[in-house]
Structure formats: structure tokens, C-alpha cells
């Protein structure tokens with residue numbers, strides 16, 4: 001019922017508005033602090049953008065919330081501040097206000113705003129806005145995935161020796177295991193943008209342990225609507241709160257990556 005009201009252009013405009021906030025903040029002096037580890041950075045802009053997104057969504061959709069619904073928000077910085085991260089059946093927005101905060105601090109041009117939406121725990125909508133080049137990725141379940149309005153299609157490559165693999169720095173040992181049989185491995189420091197590269201067919205697979213539901217939610221809809229797979233690192237169905245993911249254009253490449261992985265336990269988003 002919510003989805004008939006919530007359309008991509010509204011949410012895309014919201015992501016774009018907040019990108020402007022990020023773009024102006026990039027040039028300013030940043031107050032940088034850290035959260036779970038010394039490299040898990042956060043800035044005032046992360047908080048400001050998340051507050052802006054949540055207040056705008058509350059304002060945009062007040063009438064769409066029947067009395068018995070509690071329109072909910074899961075935000076990276078609200079969660080860091082102690083708000084419980086729990087995906088219930090209620091319509092829920094899952095927000096990463098600045099994905100790639102370390103890149104943002106360094107003005108390294110791989111930073112995005114990511115807004116996902118779930119109803120009855122099913123991911124229905126995803127919008128990811130690249131803050132440096134204005135690329136807008138959007139998808140709604142059953143309605144396709146788009147990049148600046150152009151339909152997205154994942155890579156159909158099944159030969160792992162022709163596969164470009166994306167991941168994050170924490171798993172160097174696994175990269176050593178994976179890379180010999182693949183074409184190459186890349187690390188860009190923004191999981192949402194790396195996942196968008198899977199959706200666009202620019203790379204064949206992505207894997208990560210340690211990311212969060214707000215890194216995965218929007219991108220999972222975009223990849224699936226582009227014809228790709230977003231699964232658990234065990235090869236089973238995605239568990240959004242498990243802090244791990246494998247995404248790929250084909251099942252063959254996904255299964256190859258799964259076979260090379262050694263489990264790393266980062267806990268769960270919904271148990272912190």
C-alpha cells in the first residue's frame with residue numbers, strides 16, 4: 001500500500017538534495033571522530049544528512065501512515081547513537097547518510113547517499129546517489145533498475161578467470177585466495193557504490209564481511225532488479241542483519257566466491 005505512494009523520483013530528489021549538502025561539506029573543514037574502530041569514521045555531515053533525510057521522509061509521508069503503522073527508520077548514525085536496529089513488518093527506511101565516510105574525509109571521490117525501503121521485511125525500493133559525479137541509481141522491486149534513467153543489466157560472465165571482483169580491505173587473506181583465478185580485485189571504500197558497479201555490469205562480484213544493513217539494503221534491490229544475485233556468504237539467502245554479503249551478476253560467479261570465503265563473525269546489526 002505504501003509503494004503506490006512512494007515513487008523513485010521523490011526519493012531520488014531527496015537523495016539528490018542531500019548530495020548537495022555532502023558536496024558543500026566536502027570542501028569545508030571536517031570534525032572527524034571514530035565509532036567502533038579508529039578507522040570507522042564519522043563527521044558532523046553524517047549526522048546532519050541523516051537527520052535531514054529522516055525529517056524530510058516524516059514530512060513527505062505523514063498521510064501515508066495509517067494509525068496502526070509506525071513508519072520506522074534504521075539509520076547508521078541513529079544506530080551508532082544507540083537506537084535499536086530492528087527490522088519489523090512495519091514500512092522501514094534503511095539509511096546510510098554518507099557511505100564512504102573515510103573517502104569523504106579525504107575528498108576521495110567515492111561517496112554516496114543510500115536510502116532503502118522495506119515492507120514486511122521485504123526490500124522494495126533502493127536509491128543510491130553518487131555524491132561526486134551525480135550518478136543516480138534507482139530500483140523498485142518488479143520495476144527494473146536504472147542509472148540516470150538508463151536500464152541497468154548485470155554482467156552475464158560465468159568464467160571466473162574473466163571476473164573483476166570488488167571487496168573491502170579487511171579481507172586481504174581472502175583476496176590472496178580469490179585473486180589467482182580471477183582477472184583482478186578492486187577496493188573502493190564505499191560498499192554501496194561497489195554494489196552499484198555489480199548492478200551496472202562494471203564488475204562481476206562483490207563480497208564483504210563487516211558491512212551493515214544500511215550498506216546493503218538499497219543496493220540489494222538495485223542489483224536484483226538488474227538481474228543479479230545478492231546472497232549470504234554461505235550461499236544461502238541474504239540475511240540483511242548478518243553484516244555479510246556476496247553479490248554477483250551470475251550464480252556461477254557467486255558460487256565460486258562463496259567457495260573461497262572463510263567465515264568472519266562481526267556479530268549482527270539487530271543484536272547490538
Ligand SMILES: O=P([O-])([O-])O[C@@H]1[C@@H](O)[C@H](O)[C@@H](O)[C@H](O)[C@@H]1O
Pocket residue numbers: 040041076096098099100101102168169189190191192208211215
Ligand atoms: O561507514 P560508511 O562509510 O557508511 O560505510 C563504509 C562501507 O561502505 C565500507 O564497505 C566499509 O568497508 C567501511 O568500513 C564503512 O563501513
Ligand SMILES: [Mg+2]
Pocket residue numbers: 096098099100191214215
Ligand atoms: Mg556505509
Ligand SMILES: [Mg+2]
Pocket residue numbers: 046076096097098099100101
Ligand atoms: Mg555511512
